[in-house]
Amino acid sequence: MIAVVAAVLAYLFLWRTPTGFRLRAVGLSKDAARYAGIPVKRMTTLALTLSGALSGLAGAILVFGSESHRMVTDGSAAGLTGNAGFNGIVAALFGGLHPLWTIPASFLFGGLLVGGNALQRAVQVPSALILALNGLVVVFVVSSDRFRRRARMRTVAPLDDETPALAAAEADP
Amino acid sequence: MSQFFSQAILIAAVAGGIRLAVPLLLAALGETYGQRSGVLNLGVDGVMLLGAFGGYFTVLELGNVWLGLVVGVGIGAILGLATAFISVTLGAEQGISGIGVYLFGLGMSDLLFQKLVGTPLPIESFPKVPLPGLSSIPVVGEMLFQHSLVVYAAFLLVPISTFVINRTTFGMNIRAVGENPEAADSVGISVARVRYATVLIGGILAGVAGAALAIDLGIFQQNLTNAQGFIAVALVYFGAWRPLGVMGGALLYGMVNSIVLQLKTLGIIPRSWSDIAAMAPAVITILALVLVARRFRQPAALAKPFVRET
Numbered sequence: 001m002i003a004v005v006a007a008v009l010a011y012l013f014l015w016r017t018p019t020g021f022r023l024r025a026v027g028l029s030k031d032a033a034r035y036a037g038i039p040v041k042r043m044t045t046l047a048l049t050l051s052g053a054l055s056g057l058a059g060a061i062l063v064f065g066s067e068s069h070r071m072v073t074d075g076s077a078a079g080l081t082g083n084a085g086f087n088g089i090v091a092a093l094f095g096g097l098h099p100l101w102t103i104p105a106s107f108l109f110g111g112l113l114v115g116g117n118a119l120q121r122a123v124q125v126p127s128a129l130i131l132a133l134n135g136l137v138v139v140f141v142v143s144s145d146r147f148r149r150r151a152r153m154r155t156v157a158p159l160d161d162e163t164p165a166l167a168a169a170e171a172d173p
Numbered sequence: 174m175s176q177f178f179s180q181a182i183l184i185a186a187v188a189g190g191i192r193l194a195v196p197l198l199l200a201a202l203g204e205t206y207g208q209r210s211g212v213l214n215l216g217v218d219g220v221m222l223l224g225a226f227g228g229y230f231t232v233l234e235l236g237n238v239w240l241g242l243v244v245g246v247g248i249g250a251i252l253g254l255a256t257a258f259i260s261v262t263l264g265a266e267q268g269i270s271g272i273g274v275y276l277f278g279l280g281m282s283d284l285l286f287q288k289l290v291g292t293p294l295p296i297e298s299f300p301k302v303p304l305p306g307l308s309s310i311p312v313v314g315e316m317l318f319q320h321s322l323v324v325y326a327a328f329l330l331v332p333i334s335t336f337v338i339n340r341t342t343f344g345m346n347i348r349a350v351g352e353n354p355e356a357a358d359s360v361g362i363s364v365a366r367v368r369y370a371t372v373l374i375g376g377i378l379a380g381v382a383g384a385a386l387a388i389d390l391g392i393f394q395q396n397l398t399n400a401q402g403f404i405a406v407a408l409v410y411f412g413a414w415r416p417l418g419v420m421g422g423a424l425l426y427g428m429v430n431s432i433v434l435q436l437k438t439l440g441i442i443p444r445s446w447s448d449i450a451a452m453a454p455a456v457i458t459i460l461a462l463v464l465v466a467r468r469f470r471q472p473a474a475l476a477k478p479f480v481r482e483t
Contacts, residue, residue, distance in 0.1 A: 086276055093269060128283035128395070135219070135277025142265040142273060146478075 002061060003106070006054060010099035023047055055085065087113065090134050093141045109134075180312065186435045187316040187428070194427030195327045196221070196386040196398075200405035201412070201419045202334055203378025206371040208409050209338060211351040211474035212260050214375055215271025218402020219278020220252045221383030226282040228384025229393040230289060232296040238388050242323070245384025246377050252278070253376015257369045264478035275402070283395040290393070298391045299323050323385050334416040347371055351472035354479040364479045379405075404458060411461050413469035425461065429454045 014020035025033040026043040034040050091109045095101030116130030200217050207214050227248040228241035235241075252274065259270045299321035308318040338344040349357040350367045358364050379402065386401075387393050404426060412418025433450045 086272065089269065089272055090276070126284050126287045128280045128287065131280025132277050132284060133280070135273045135275065135280060138273030138276060139259060139265075139270050142270045143259055143263045145266065146264045 002057070004103055006057065007099045007103050010054075014099065019046070055088075058088070087134060090138050093138060182435055182439070184312060184315050186431050188319070189431035189434065190424065190428035191317070191320065192324060192389065192427070193430050194423040195324050195389070196382040197401055197405050197408060197426055198327050198420060198423040199330070199382035199385065200379045200402055201408040201423055202330055202416055203375035203382070204406055204409045205334065205412070205414060205416060205419055206338075206347065207368075207375040208475055209351045209414055209472055210347045210368050210371040211354060211472055211477065211479070212257075212368050212372050212375075213267040213271065213406075213476040214256055214260070214372060215268055215403070215406060216252070216256055216274025216278065217271075217375070217379045217405055218398050218400060219275035219282075220249055220256075220376055220379040221386065221398045221402045221405075222278045222282040222396070223252065224248045224380030224383030225387035225397050226285055226383075226393055227380070229296060229387040230285075232388055233290065233294060236297070238297060238299055241388050242381060242384050245380040245382075247380070249377040249380020249383075250373060251376075252380065253373040254369075256376060257372035260372065260478070261365050261368045264480065267476045267478070279396060282397075286393055286395065293392050293394055295391050296388065298389055299385075321389075323389070327385075328420070331416045331420045338416070343367075343370075348472075350479075351474055354474050358479070358481060368479075404455070407458055407462060410471070411458065411465055413465060414472060422458070422461065426454050426458060429457050 014024055022033070022038045023043050023046065025036070025038055026040050027047075030040055033043075087109055088106075091105045092102055094108070095103075095105035112130055112134075113127075116125075116127040119125045119129075120127045200221055204214060204217055224245040227244040231244040232238055232241040256271075256274060259265050259274075260267050301319055302322050302325070304318040304325075308314045310318070336344075338347060346357070346362050346367050349360075349362060350364050354364045357367075382405075383398065387397060390397070405423075408419050408422040408426070411422040412420070430453075433453050437447060437450065
């Protein structure tokens, strides 16, 4: 529940506040943002701080959600978090880096992980397979991103004095 | 504490540090080529893991450690080509695609291990080759000159790489492509071909690094590298994108690891501190990075896919 609320808050912050807009601008084009007077370093620091805070929140939820309210590790390298950090990156990508889409994406990946563990118990397919598949998903999503971005830019007819960065910023939903 | 400063322990610590540094050194040198040409490859750890399993499995089945290294080269080459295709031809976001390769390598190596081997069986390691004459030097001889051929070769790669990058045409092309691909392109250098070459080199060295790690340890297990591949990437930054600097970083990391190991075996570091001690190499690397980062500039075109503007 907290996670869904956090996702909605993230969306509101990034798309409906001036600071959020500046943050997104820096991500889309560092040079254009600097030219517009946006403090790039401050925005980057803010972005990383926020993401760090959310990661910490995720860790806390992980512990509070466990039966014993303790940090449970199975001794493997993934141990405590079960690779949740890396899976988070994948879920974010799958959601097109948009906070609201990360909600269904995360449910999808949560399901994949639980299914993977169930597969392991039922038919002896190691959950490592899911990890490998996750990796492939990341690679494919990221590889295709280039084509999708080019296609999107072509559908936005630029005005005479519009710069490509501005067109990209306006096309970003 | 005084036990630590006995001759035998010190020799073991330094020799161990050199040995532990080798996989890092190999992987980091490979990454240096790639980054110098503008490609950031975060999948190094994944390639290392797959190379490690390949090497381990080969030695397990065929009994020849050198064949294991060859397999490492092969696996690294295939993955290097794939990485190059994704980063150069497809122009994907390099940091993220690297993580994808890492996850794939982590999962695949574990999957293959569980399916093909099951329980960890020990394999033989590299034979030590004492250098004639040099190894008889007291103390220093034992520290530096009684290692396997892999160790010597890895450290030989450092001056070789320095020479290649700074004094060959290929090296000049690498540097040009990494600083200003548009200018290099306008002079007729094929940016794509140079980057394919460097990423391929990076992949091969990462594969060898993984195989060397597994064979040196004589075992394989899930996540054998324990994120050392990422440390290798950090070492490239630490070494200011120069092979000599990278070697310094790898040795620093290896030595800290080795010293911590010795202190643990001697009991100077109690069990309860064991986990904190395990942090030491990573913390030192971060500190070193912070100190170095301010003074050296990265290749200007690092992690930016090159598209010829028409």
